Amino acid sequence: MTPEAKGGFRLDRELDRNWLRWMALFWFCVVAWFLHDRQGNIYWLLLGDTDDNMRLMQVRAWLAGQGWYDLRQYRLDPALGGFDIHWSRLVDLPIAGLILAFKPFVGTATAEKWACGLAPLLPLALAMAGLSLAVRRLVAPWAWPVALIVLMGCASTMSMFAPMRIDHHGWQLAFLAMTVAGLADPRRARGGAVVGLSSAASLTIGLEMLPYCAMAGAIIALRWIWDRADVRRMQVYGLTLGGGSALGFALFASNANQAMRCDALTPVWLTVMVAAGALLFALSLCNPADRRLRLALAALAGAAIVAGFALLFPQCLGRPEQVSDELANTWLNNVREARPIYKHAFKTAFPMAVLPVIGILGALFATWRARRGEALVGWAAVALFTAFAGAMLLWQVRAAPAAQLLAVPGSVALLAVAVPWFLGIRAPFARWIGEGPARLLGILVRVFGTVFAFLLLSGLWAGLVVPFFSAGNDARPGKPAPPDKVAAANAACARMSNLRVLDDVPAGIVFTHVDLGPRLITVTHHSGIAGPYHRNGRAILDVHHAFTWATPNFRPIAAAHKAQYLLVCPDMSETTLYRSRGPNGFYAALAKGQVPNWLEPVPLREVQPGKPLPFKLWRIRYDLPNAPPVPAKR
The missing domain is CATH 3.40.50 (Rossmann fold)
Structure with missing residues (x-):
């Protein structure tokens, strides 16, 4: 599909050459719509959940003079010394910067409101850039707008970028999108650096994306095992992962995170990341020609990391939160987001799962199509990553934003095949129904077929059908369901x-x-x-x-x-x-x-x-x- 207009202007060429400029315009339009739609939430400081409120309190405390490395919240349980928070200040920086920028003009209270409204939209730009780069490299240079449109339909993902969602999840999703871009990058050193730095930044913020970071590292190692020419990607990845994690720890680890805890980038996980990076770098120096030897060395390195972790940090072999059984049974096990997707109601689970399934199928299809091309390894990496993210839903439903985000390239791959096929239909059945009716039928097929393909392969249809299958049992015909x-x-x-x-x-x-x-x-x-x-x-x-x-x-x-x-x-x-x-x-x-x-x-x-x-x-x-x-x- 290569759209062309009169006068020599080629839309596909424009979308390729000036993609970053047009993507920025797209982001600006999304920002404008979000701010208009959520102006009531901004005015009333209607923060999304407890984490968003605590994040604002953390920023307030820092701006009021609390130490950079002191992240205790002294207004919770002040009699016993305040609350210990396991976060870092990396995400505080843009929020604090916006407050300080707005404060001289509108005062502190209004500055906080607008900072909370705008801050979540900053990582959205990075997420858009990451997905755009991935589909440009894997599908076609002009395909990035399709990826952004599909992203807009990812309800779970987009909710993390909505105004007032100032907690760290949006930034971690943005770095995840950049990880996909790095895995799809044909330039090996640059791709390894992007994946390594994105993983390090995400871990500096929190460990929520640790499984994805581990999977990305495993994929890079698998690429090297398959093709020793990919050694440069692994080498640079190992350096940036270890170095970036060390820098993140030095700059952002709180006083409380200097202890040997398991729930943040503490000395425990810093040791793991530096050791993993060093081992990957050492493997890159060996780089044997025999694929079986490369596999054996990689397996040995992985076993060394696992064994070392078990021997040095046995306290972290259980739950990273290290909570008591009573606390787990009383509180933590009842957190809805921590339950598998199959334990949620249909109206909740179905819209979350549809796009990840489509993305997995699309990535596998694209991998098969590229089996004899240069994009094979890139698509295979993305397919593994997408399948892993989808499987994470079977563990916890809080994986839905990441699963939907990573499903976008696979969805775009299917759309890049289906939509041109429908648009290429001109006069079907002309031999039987005549040229005129056939052309009219062709127009109808092109229009409605394209719309149908987009709704189907973008997953947007899931939200449309849920109301027909999830009507409340308490609702009577003609009467609304009772209020919750x-x-x-x-x-x-x-x-x-x-x-x-x-x-x-x-x-x-x-x-x-x-x-x-x-x-x-x-x-x-x-x-x-x-x-x-x-x-x-x-x-x-x-x-x-x-x-x-x-x-x-x-x-x-x-x-x-x-x-x-x-x-x-x-x-x-x-x-x-x-x-x-x-x-x-x-x-x-x-x-x-x-x-x-x-x-x-x-x-x-x-x-x-x-x-x-x-x-x-x-x-x-x-x-x-x-x-x-x-x-x-x-």
């Missing part, structure tokens, strides 16, 4: 206009749900007890124990954290666990209206007259005896 009380409570209790009412009360330490803690400290002047961060297992368990154990146990737990207030959001998702695990516990009693005498109601003004606030606030009285709960009013 849990979702409504989650939204209402996190709303800025509601939480700001709490600033009418003198600042103090508020005992509240784990998932509400980060939002509370972001929007109000109060401090909290806990947030959903695994290094702080004691605080998380204390919150769960306080709400699920019997009422007399609450005050000793709250006193240990010097809590002054109790904030409860009825029907919030976390409270469903309290009720199921402690049917006779403290929260269940509160839900029934059985309030102990040592909880003093704090009157709060209504945001909207006549509409009560979605949460309840009490002052904890430690000076009163532990009397039985007040019976509920009838």
Whole structure:
């Protein structure tokens, strides 16, 4: 397919020569649309989840003078020294830069809002560039706009780049896209450098993409095993992976990450990355001619890494979070994103899985088509990477953004075959129906066939068919499904206009749900007890124990954290666990209206007259005896 217009202008040539300029324009249009569509979220500082709120608090603390290597959040559990966060400051840099740039013109509060709106769109540009480079190298130089259009339909992926999603996932996806570009790069040294640096940057941010980084390294080693001419790619990859990881550790590893932990780029994983890079570099110096010997040496190097890891860091052979069994069963195992895709509802799982399946099939098809061409090795690498990402969905559904992102090249490969085929149809069945009707039929086939092919091979059809298969059982014909009380409570209790009412009360330490803690400290002047961060297992368990154990146990737990207030959001998702695990516990009693005498109601003004606030606030009285709960009013 080589579109051409009159006057000698060739669209395919223009898309090839000036692709970066046109891609930047495409990105700018996406940014403009996103900012317009999400202006309400920006105005109300409606951050996506707990991590986005905590990220903003981390940036605020740094700009307020907290140390570069001190990433503790001192407004969560301040009585016990604050919360230990396993992140790095790499992602803080663009957010802080935007705040400082906007602050002189609009003030701090508005600067934060616009920084949170714009920051997630910066890695989107890098992700677009990575995918564009990959399809230019593997499909055709003019195919990159198709990749970007397919990307726009990747709901799980694009949600990570939406305004207010300031946490690190967008940047890690961007580096993953650059990894694909490096694997597809025919220039070996440059491709190895891109993969190595992208992996190092991703690991500096966090270990979420560690499996993908390991797979990328394995693919580079496999390319060398297959073709010793690829030695330069592996050599440069080993140097940049080890050197980049060491630089990332030196510049961004927090004080807490200097310990031998397993959940971040600590000395544990720094040792692994430097050793892996050094071994790959050593293999590149040997570079034997015999393929079987190369395979044996690579296997030996891999075994050495695994054995060394097991011997030196046995504490990391289990879960990287290193949480207790009680914390895992009480909290971590209940995180929905950590469940396999087949344990999710059809309406959730199906749209996530369709494009990865298409991408895998497309990459395999493209590999087969290139079996006698120069693109064979590049497509084989991308096919392996895409299949690996799809398989990760069987482990955790949080792999969906990466799986959809990596499926884009395979989808484009199928579209590059199907769409030209439909556009090439001119006058079908002319022999039987005549020239005129056949031409009309050809026009219809070209138009509707192209649309059908695009909807099918881009995966966009998945979202269109889900409503027909996932209608709620509670909905009656002609009537909408009943509202989700849990979702409504989650939204209402996190709303800025509601939480700001709490600033009418003198600042103090508020005992509240784990998932509400980060939002509370972001929007109000109060401090909290806990947030959903695994290094702080004691605080998380204390919150769960306080709400699920019997009422007399609450005050000793709250006193240990010097809590002054109790904030409860009825029907919030976390409270469903309290009720199921402690049917006779403290929260269940509160839900029934059985309030102990040592909880003093704090009157709060209504945001909207006549509409009560979605949460309840009490002052904890430690000076009163532990009397039985007040019976509920009838």
